[in-house]
Amino acid sequence: GKADDLHVDATVVLREDLGGEEIVYLDVNGEVLTMMVWHHQEKLGPELGSRVTFHVSADHIVCFDAQTQARI
Numbered sequence: 001g002k003a004d005d006l007h008v009d010a011t012v013v014l015r016e017d018l019g020g021e022e023i024v025y026l027d028v029n030g031e032v033l034t035m036m037v038w039h040h041q042e043k044l045g046p047e048l049g050s051r052v053t054f055h056v057s058a059d060h061i062v063c064f065d066a067q068t069q070a071r072i
Contacts (some may be wrong), residue, residue: 004058012046026052 010026010033022037024046035054046052063072 005055006058006061007053007055009051009053012048012050012052015046015048026054 008028010028012024013027013032014025016023016025020039022039024035024037026033026035064070065072
């Protein structure tokens with residue numbers, strides 16, 4: 001990824017195989033995030049309990065004010 005991407009370390013806490021895709025639940029410092037892995041992209045998702053790092057392009061991040069809910 002690019003230098004301004006958001007890099008996040010997480011632990012895989014649950015995997016749900018839905019046939020053509022898999023939902024992977026990630027623990028990020030006590031917050032649970034989900035990601036979708038399509039089987040044609042990756043044959044096996046990350047192992048349960050493993051540490052992973054993912055990144056989000058800074059171009060795709062939108063922030064909101066917690067009190068006003070206005071886009072920042």
